Every structure is written in structure tokens, then in C-alpha cells.
Amino acid sequence: MNNEQVKTLKNNAFKIWAIIATSIGLIMLAVLLIKIGMDGLHRLSFDFFTALPSRRPEQAGILTALVGTLWVMVTTAVFAIPIGIGAGIYLEEYARKGWWSSFLEINISNLAGVPSIIYGLLGLEIFVRTLHLGQSILSGSLTLSLLILPIVIVSTREAIKTVPSTMREASYALGASKWQTIWMQMLPAASGGIMTGIILALSRAIGETAPLIVVGALMYVPFVPKSVFDSFTVLPIQIYNWVSRPQAGFIINAAAAIIVLMLITILMNGAAVILRNRWQNRVKW
Amino acid sequence: MSNIKKTSTKRQSEIVSAESTTAINEKLLGKNPSKPMKKIEIKNVHCWYGDFHVLRDIEMAVDPNTVTALIGPSGCGKTTFLRIFNRMNDLIEGFRLEGEVMIDKKDIFSRELRVNELRKKVGMVFQKPNPFPKSIFENVAYGLRVNGITNKKIIAETVEHSLKQSALWGEVKDKLHKNALGLSGGQQQRLCIARAIAIEPSIILMDEPTSALDPISNSKIEELIYDLKQKYTILIVTHNMQQAARVSDRTAFFYLGDLVEFDETKTIFTNPKNEKTQNYITGRFG
Amino acid sequence: MNRKEQIIEALLFLCGAISVLTTLGIIAVLFFQTIEFFSEVSLKDFLTDTQWTPLFAIKHFGILPLVTGTLLITLIAIIIALPIGLSIAIYLSEYSSKGVRKIVKPLLEILATVPTVVYGYFALTVVTPFLQLIIPGLSGFNALSPGIVMGIMIVPFISSLSEDALYAVPSSLKEAAYALGSTRLQTSLKVAVPAASSGIMVSVILAVSRAIGETMIVAIAAGQQPRLTFDPRVPIETITTYIVQVSSGDVPNGSLEYRTIFAAGLTLFVITFILNNISFYIKKKYREQYE
Numbered sequence: 001m002n003n004e005q006v007k008t009l010k011n012n013a014f015k016i017w018a019i020i021a022t023s024i025g026l027i028m029l030a031v032l033l034i035k036i037g038m039d040g041l042h043r044l045s046f047d048f049f050t051a052l053p054s055r056r057p058e059q060a061g062i063l064t065a066l067v068g069t070l071w072v073m074v075t076t077a078v079f080a081i082p083i084g085i086g087a088g089i090y091l092e093e094y095a096r097k098g099w100w101s102s103f104l105e106i107n108i109s110n111l112a113g114v115p116s117i118i119y120g121l122l123g124l125e126i127f128v129r130t131l132h133l134g135q136s137i138l139s140g141s142l143t144l145s146l147l148i149l150p151i152v153i154v155s156t157r158e159a160i161k162t163v164p165s166t167m168r169e170a171s172y173a174l175g176a177s178k179w180q181t182i183w184m185q186m187l188p189a190a191s192g193g194i195m196t197g198i199i200l201a202l203s204r205a206i207g208e209t210a211p212l213i214v215v216g217a218l219m220y221v222p223f224v225p226k227s228v229f230d231s232f233t234v235l236p237i238q239i240y241n242w243v244s245r246p247q248a249g250f251i252i253n254a255a256a257a258i259i260v261l262m263l264i265t266i267l268m269n270g271a272a273v274i275l276r277n278r279w280q281n282r283v284k285w
Numbered sequence: 286m287s288n289i290k291k292t293s294t295k296r297q298s299e300i301v302s303a304e305s306t307t308a309i310n311e312k313l314l315g316k317n318p319s320k321p322m323k324k325i326e327i328k329n330v331h332c333w334y335g336d337f338h339v340l341r342d343i344e345m346a347v348d349p350n351t352v353t354a355l356i357g358p359s360g361c362g363k364t365t366f367l368r369i370f371n372r373m374n375d376l377i378e379g380f381r382l383e384g385e386v387m388i389d390k391k392d393i394f395s396r397e398l399r400v401n402e403l404r405k406k407v408g409m410v411f412q413k414p415n416p417f418p419k420s421i422f423e424n425v426a427y428g429l430r431v432n433g434i435t436n437k438k439i440i441a442e443t444v445e446h447s448l449k450q451s452a453l454w455g456e457v458k459d460k461l462h463k464n465a466l467g468l469s470g471g472q473q474q475r476l477c478i479a480r481a482i483a484i485e486p487s488i489i490l491m492d493e494p495t496s497a498l499d500p501i502s503n504s505k506i507e508e509l510i511y512d513l514k515q516k517y518t519i520l521i522v523t524h525n526m527q528q529a530a531r532v533s534d535r536t537a538f539f540y541l542g543d544l545v546e547f548d549e550t551k552t553i554f555t556n557p558k559n560e561k562t563q564n565y566i567t568g569r570f571g
Numbered sequence: 572m573n574r575k576e577q578i579i580e581a582l583l584f585l586c587g588a589i590s591v592l593t594t595l596g597i598i599a600v601l602f603f604q605t606i607e608f609f610s611e612v613s614l615k616d617f618l619t620d621t622q623w624t625p626l627f628a629i630k631h632f633g634i635l636p637l638v639t640g641t642l643l644i645t646l647i648a649i650i651i652a653l654p655i656g657l658s659i660a661i662y663l664s665e666y667s668s669k670g671v672r673k674i675v676k677p678l679l680e681i682l683a684t685v686p687t688v689v690y691g692y693f694a695l696t697v698v699t700p701f702l703q704l705i706i707p708g709l710s711g712f713n714a715l716s717p718g719i720v721m722g723i724m725i726v727p728f729i730s731s732l733s734e735d736a737l738y739a740v741p742s743s744l745k746e747a748a749y750a751l752g753s754t755r756l757q758t759s760l761k762v763a764v765p766a767a768s769s770g771i772m773v774s775v776i777l778a779v780s781r782a783i784g785e786t787m788i789v790a791i792a793a794g795q796q797p798r799l800t801f802d803p804r805v806p807i808e809t810i811t812t813y814i815v816q817v818s819s820g821d822v823p824n825g826s827l828e829y830r831t832i833f834a835a836g837l838t839l840f841v842i843t844f845i846l847n848n849i850s851f852y853i854k855k856k857y858r859e860q861y862e
Contacts, residue, residue, distance in 0.1 A: 011754040018662035021655045025679055025726045032685070032693045039696070086586030094580055095587065097378065106851065108590050113777070113847035114840065115784025117811050118597060120818070121836045125600040129824065146593050153590065166415040170477070173371055174428035174484060175405035179579045184431065189418055207686025210786035210811065214818040214832075236688045236787075243692050243791050251696065258689050269684050273677065399573075 036262070040255025048256060052222055053238070057249025062257050064221045065238035068137070069206060069264075071225055072234055075141035076148070076205050081198055084149050085187075088156025088194075093182055112150035119147045120214025128216055135216030138228040143215050144208060148201040155197020159190035192279025196272045203268035207261070209236035235261045323349035323389060323487045323518045325370065330384030332365055334377065339365050341542045343384070347535075352510060352519045354529035354550065357539035358565065363522050366539065367490050370520065371407040372400050388488070405432060408481035408517075409490045413497045414473035416465035416480070421448075421457050424465045424476055428484035443483050451479035452509055471502020478509065482517070489513065491521040495528065507532050526566055530554050538562045601840055604833030611827050617834065623797040623808075625831045626817070632831065634838055636797040640714070640807035641839075644789055645782040647718025647803060648725060652778060655722075656729025657764075657771065663730070664737040665745075665759045676731065683727040691791030694720040699792060708804060712794025715803040721788050728778040729771075736770020737763050769857035776850040780843045786811035810839045 051061025091108075095101040123143030133139045163186050171181040187194075212234060219241040221233040233241075235257055242254035325347040332340040340362045347353050355363040365374060372393065374380045386393050393403055405428075416424050425444040434440060444461070448454040453475040457468070465476055474494060481489060491510070495503040510519060510532045523529050529536055530550060537547040538561070546553060546562045557563045609617070612632045620633025659679065663672045699716040703709045740763050748758040764771065786809075794806025795816050808816070814832045822828045 007754050007757065011756040014658075014756045015662075015666060018658045018666065021658040022662060022675060022679075024655055025659070025682055025723060026675075028723050029678075029682060029685075031697065032689070035693065035697050036689070083586045083589055086583045087590060090580075090583035090587040094583055104587055104590065107594050109851060110844065110847055111590060111593060113780055113843060114597065115786075115811065115843055117784065117786050117814050118601075118836055118840050121814070121833060122593070122597050122600050124818075125604070126596055146589075149590060149593070164415070166411060166413065167417060169373060169376070169409075170411065170415045170417065170480075171427070171431075172376065172401075173373065173404055173409035173411075174431060174480065175401045175403075176427075176431040177401050177576055179576050180431045184427070185417055203684065207684075207688070209686070209688050210790075210815055213815050216818070219819060236686055239688045239692065240787065240791065243688070243695060254692055258692060261686055262689060265684060265686060266681075269681070 033262075036255045036258045039252055040257070040259045043252050043256035044259060048253075053220055057242075057247055057253050060242075060250075060253055062235065062238055062260065064224055065233050065235045065257070066260070067224050068217075068221065068232040069234045071137045071228065071232060072141050072144065072212075073202060073206060075137060075228055076144045077198070077202060079142060079145035080148050080152055080201065080205075083145070084152025084198075084201075085156050085194060087149070088153045088160065089182060089187075091153070092157045092160045093178070093186070108150050108153055111146075112154070116147055116208055117210040117214060119143055120211030122146065123211065123215040134229065135218070135231050136229045137225055137232045140212050140215050140217055140232065140234075141228070143211050144205045147208065147211060148205050151201035151204065152194075152197055155200070156190070156194050159193025159197070160186055162193060163189040192275060196276040196279070199268050199272040199275070203265050203272070206268070207236060207265055209234075209240055212237060213240075235264075325488070325518070325520075326385075326387045326390075327369070328385045328387075330369070330382065330386060332362070332369070332374070332383075333379075333381045335379040339542050343544045345537065345544060345547055347518060347520065349518050350514055350516075351534040352514050352521060352532050354533035354536045355520065355522045355539060356524075356526070356529050356536060356565070357545075359524075360541075361539040362542045363537075363539045364492055367492055367520055367522050370488060370490055371404045371409055373409065375400065405484050406486050407488045407490060408484070408486035410474070410477050410481055410492065410494045412493045414470055414477050416468070416473050416476050418464065418466055420462045421465045421468070421476060422461040425479050425483045428480060432484060444479075447479040447483040448476075450482055450513070451475045452505065452512075453479055469502070471498050471505060474498060474502065474506060475509065478506075478513075482513070486517065488518045488520070491519065493522050493524060496524060503528075526554075526568075538565060540565070597840065601833055601837040604830050605837045608827070608830040608834045611830075612834075621799045623813070625828050626820075626822075630827075632834075633799075634810075634835065636799040637808060637810045637813055637835060638838070639799055639801065640793070640797065641783055641809040641811075643714050643801055643803060643807060644718045644721065644793065644809055645779055647715060648721040648782045649775070649779060651719055651722025652725045652729055653775060656726045656774075656778070657733055659726070659730040660733035660737055660771075661759045661764070664734050665755055665763060676734070679727045679730055682724060685724070687724070687785060687787040688791070690720050690724055691717070691788045694788055694792035706804065710794070710805050712792060712796070712806040713804050714793055714807045717788045717792040718803065720792070721782055721785055724785075724788070725778040725781055728781060729774045732774030732777065733767070733771045736767035736774070739770070740766045769853050773850045773854050773857070776846050776853075780846040780850075783846070784811060784839065784843055786815055790815050810835045 048061050049066065050063050051059060052063055054060040091101065091104055095104060120143060123139055123146070127133045127139040127142050128135055133142075167185050167189060168181055171185045176184070216231075217237050218231050218233050219237065221231060225232045239254050239257045239261065242250040242257065325345075327343060327345050330340060330343040331338065343366065355366060357363050368374045369382065369386055370388070370393070374382070382394065388407070391398065417427060419427075422444055425447050426440050429440050429443060445454065448457060453472060456472060465473065468476060495506050498506065507528065510521065513519060521533065533550045535548065536550040536553040538545045538553065538559075540561050546557060546559045548558075553562060554566055557566065616632055617634055619635070620631050621635055622631035622633050623636045624631045663675060667675070694716045698720055699709070699711065699713065702716055706715075709715070744762055744766060745758055748762045753761070789809050790812040793808065793812065795808050795812055796806040797808040797813065798805065800807065813835055817828065817832045
């Protein structure tokens, strides 16, 4: 073999390896989906959604976990959306270029890299103990809000950045104030990008387990929470609880609950992708 | 629709819009609308971007209801000069101005004057058409809404009146609630003019308003400028010598931050006093 | 009018300040509890003792077993993720058509959005039994299986960011290599990868930081038994899983056991903080290079 042939051979060998590497991830994903489908699909029934947890796997359901997840999501959104968008606007439109704005920026990048369990420790000390909110939905949601805040802030900023500065100038030239310009022009024009960021952030929050365990979400909640001050559990914690048990019946329950959780996450991510594409195609300046 | 009916509705709308104009003026200027601001005088004006001295010792007086063309090679400071009058330069970090800028004997940089009040009275049309990504109607209505006008009837009438003034009404009256970004470039620019005049300014600044447009749209806008002169004082930056000659009463030639010559347009183009002006208008540089 | 604008600006400033307060809160909480912890346990024991048994009758407070457990899992994850992620990045940026990239990239990014409990389930019920067929004597809980699964999870971190970096390499550089008769592979490895090396490094550091902070996969599949070992076949415990283990039990507030999770948390925070800031530093330098 001459040099040229070796070169070509190596090139082709890499190509085959690269295709395999690309496939490994996707194959794993496929195996994972098939496996949970095979394990859990037959367990999904109306009763599974409406039953309370139980010591007997065939009678246990995800009602309390599902309701808990909904409660936590809604309250997390209530805190994280306005604060995140507000902070994004502040950084993009108000903060003067200088040490303060670069400090804020580095700070937010750092927060985005803090392991989620650390937020759990923060929530445990501040919300549960210092503010005496207890091991409640409120403590859990506040913790998750802080966790997803960097995602909302960053996507708000990115979305505002895509609005051309000529919009801002046109609005100012008509005598609009700074806030009128932001509220009536910049935010509507950036809304698609901001919405996408919010959905992605919430879908991240839905899958979070560790920080909520630390804040004190319970493994076993035999009642449906009625207010934000009630104790709670969420789907991922219910799954963790079932996976940790030795009986095969609970593993099946876990698989079924995973199907529900995955469906929610996939739907949210899908919605985000569709929204992003529509937003990018709609406005072309 | 019969012809007669058309005329009558048209007249009606003109009457109504005259009323609404007063209403807007009251809202914008207070109960006692004094003589609208129109006359511009500036003295010893210097401008800087950081350390860069963009405009040096400018002095100029602009009469009401005239069109003044600002010409000069790129980077000569004419756009900066234009943006002095609605203080758009303030948005740029590091911008600094010294000197006196008076509109109707009032210093527009004084502390008492609110910058958004000033911008209501000094409208602006930009180089590239920049309609908001909203409906045609909302584009024109925006200036009214941000100035606190909520009466739907007045808004609708003003929108119609402004679109008529900017010669766009006929083309868009059936699609007022369609997105403005669907209009052609020339239509978009006329929409931007309608948007600017909807809040009844007294001065209109135009920054190369036709440079991004085709020749037909260009001539429509030039005609429009001629009509608008009856009501407004207009300052227009242009790179197009013919345009300056066609639309303006007086012309100012800027070169490297200096106001080299300012005179009747006819004089500038036929008998300039300065050699640099002569060279520029005959196309020897620029 | 002006007053309203000022109030709004103040409110927006508060929103921005919350992010600073969060950071301060994290640092304060971790430090105060850790200081209390060290009033009872010496720093020397914490750093040199080879056992971590705060929940037992005979208590030892050596963080080393948790740190090695964390490092072992992270190492396995990176050994899996780096070659796969980098190959994908090279393939997508240098070989594949635009159409393929447009489909494959978002598909791979799904891997990063799957909740980690789901990966834990996968490691426990699929990967471990499968590995037990190949490796005799592999314990039901071990470091290997969650490490591998975590590796798959962080593949998109490496592939996406590295691909962006490779894509940003000026095409003039690559064309010069092609003009000299290089194959795609040679061009990629000798021109594109070195030119994008800082971007690739950032992606790896972020992936490592993510792996170190990951909790649930390990909590489910690695056994929650602190052990000072680099043997991937036996149960271990990481810093994160220890915190979860204590939190799911009934440890009284204010006790020494309770404070251990903050000492462990601080250790974790310091490690990831350093890693993240190294990556910001590289990213900043690299951006200056191209501008």
C-alpha cells in the first residue's frame, strides 16, 4: 500500500467510526425509550393516574406526585418568569457597561454552573429554616426558581439582542420613554425567544430531583396537596423512590411513571423547538 | 361607492381630523398651544464621540417651513448634526455636545426640557425604513399611544389622516391590520413618515430617507417632502446631489466636521463660494 | 411619568440583584454551616481520614472516599464522552451535509434533556445487568454503570460546543490544508482541532463540571457506600449522593450529621466553581484571539 492509499483508508475508517459514535448516543436513547416502554406501558391505566401511593405496587398510583409536580411548576413559573425577564431587561437595557454589569454577567454564568443539589442546600437553609416556610411546595418552588433563573435571564437577553436597534431608535424618536419602548416594542418583538427560554427552563425544573429531596420533598405523600404550604412530592422523586425498592412491581411502576415524565418533557421541548423555529422565520428584518 | 358619497366622506374626515389635530395639540402642548416650535438656531456647537471631535464650531439658523439639505462626504458629521435636534445622539455612549441649540428660542439641552417632550415635536425618518413588526395601523398609532392618547376615535382618525398626508392611504386602506413588514420598501418608508407626522411634530428630520429605495419610490417621497413643507420645517441628510437640488430651499455643506458653506440651494449648486463645495458638488471627491 | 420610570428601573435592578443575592446566599449558607462543622471536626481529619462514616456509631469524617468516588465516576464518564463527543463534532462539522447536521444535532440534544432519574433507572435496569454478563464479579451497584450512562448523558455537551468551535475555524485555514493534498481526517486533526482546541477544552471542562455535580444517576445505580477505591466494579458514593442520602433520612437539624452535608456541599461548590471559572477564562481569551 502506498502512502495515498493509507491516507484514504484512515480517512474512511474514521468516517465509519464517526458514524458509529453518532449512532451510539441515538441507539442508547432508542434502547432507553424501548425499555421503559416495554416495562411500563402496560402499567399505564386510568387507575395509575388517580391512585394514591401504596405499599402494594399494583395498587399504587402517581396522583399525589403528578399534582405535586403541577403545583411546583406553576409556582416556580410565577416566581421565575417575571424575575428572570426583569433581570434580563435590566442587564440588556439598563445596566451601564462597566464593572457592575460584567460582575453581574460573570455571576449569572457562575450560577448556571452551580450543581443543582447546591441550590437544594441553599433552599434548605434560607426558605425551609430561616424563613420558616417548612418543607412545603413554596420552599421547593422558590428553590427551583433560583435554579432556573439563569436560563430565563440569558434567553431574555439573547432574544432582546436579536431585535434591531433601529426599532429602539424609531420608538424613541416618537417620544416614547425608555420603559414604553421596552414594553411596547422590544418585549413583543423578543417574545418568541423569551417564551422558548421559559419553556426550556421549566422543562429542566420538571426533571429536577436532587434539590427537592434536599429541601425536604417527601418520598411518601398519601394526600393531594391543597395549598403551597403543604408538603409534597413530585414525579421524579416518586420514580426515585420506586426505583430504590427491591420489589419488581415497583420497578414497573417506576417505568410507567417515567413514561409520563418523559412525555411531559418531550412535549415541552418539542413546543420550544416549534416556537423557536416559527419565531425565527416570522420576523426577518 | 358613488363619487358623490366618496367626496362627502372625504370632506367629513377632513373636518374631523382638523378637530382631532387640535385635540392632540392640546394633549401634547398643554391647554394653551403656543406657536408651534419651528425656528432653529444653533451657535458654537461642538460634538465629540469620546475623544473624536465630530463637529466643530457650527453656527446655523433655519427658517420655519423650509427644507434644508445637509450634504457632504461620508463621515463629515452631517448625520450627527441631524440627530442633535431630537437628541438621538444622547443614546450613544461617550457622546458630548457643547454650544447652544435653540428651537423657538428655547435651549433644547436645558435641564427643564424633557427629552421625550422634545422628540414629540421633532419627528424623524430613518435611512432604512424601520416599521415596527406590528400592523400598519398600530405603527402609525404608536406615537399617539405612547403620548397617552387613548380615545379610539381620535386615534383612528389621526391614523387615516396621517396615511393620507403621506400618500399611502389609497394603497393600504384595505389592509390596515396586516403586518407592516409585508409592505414594499417604498411603502414602508412612507409609513414611517406617516408614523412621524401622526403626533403633529413641527420639525421633521430625515436621514437619507430614500437611499434604500427604488427610483419610483424615491420620486414619490420627494413629492411628499415638497407637500410636507407647507406644515413642517424639514432637515434632510442626502448623498444625492440631484435630490438636494430638487427638494431643498437651502443647502449646508459639511466637510470633516466643519460647516463649510450654508446658502440658498440655488447659490450652492450654481455659484458656490468655497472651492471644497465646488469640488464636492461636481463630483471631484466624496 | 418620570417617577414611574424610576420605580420601574428600581424594580428591574432588584430582579438583577436577586442573582447576586443567590450567589451570596449560597456562599454564606455553605460557609457558616461548614465553620460550625469544623468546630467539631478538625480540618486535618476532614482532608486525610480515609473513612467517611458520619451516620455510624463510630464516626469518621474523611471526605476522601467521597472525592475519589466523584472523581472515579467523572473519569469514567469523560473516557466515554470525550472520544464519542469529539468524533461526532468532527463528523458534523467537517464531513456531514448541512441536512444531516440539522437533524442529528437536535436529536443528540434530547440526550441532555432527559431527566436524570430516568438515566438512573436505565443504568440500574439495563446497563448493569448487561455489564454483569461481560464482567464477572461486577456488583449490582457499582461505579462503572452510572459512569458510562453519565458519559452518554454529557455527550451532547461536548459534541455541541466542540462543533461550534470547529465550525468557527476560518475556512481559509482548512482550504489551505486541502490545497496541500490533505484528506478530511488530516485537515480535521491537524488544522481544525488544534485551531479550535480552546473551544473544545471549554466544552470538556463544562462537561466535567456537569458530571461532578450530577446526582441522581449515581444515587440510584452506584450503591451509596463511601469507599476509598478506584475499582469501578464495587459500590461507591459521591459527594452529591451523600447529600441526597442524608436529606432523604431523618437527620435532626443542627446536628453534626446535618452539618456534614454543608461541608460536603462546600467541597463540591469549590471544585465546580474553579472548573467553571477556568472555562470562562479560556473562553474569554479565545474570543479575544478571534476578534
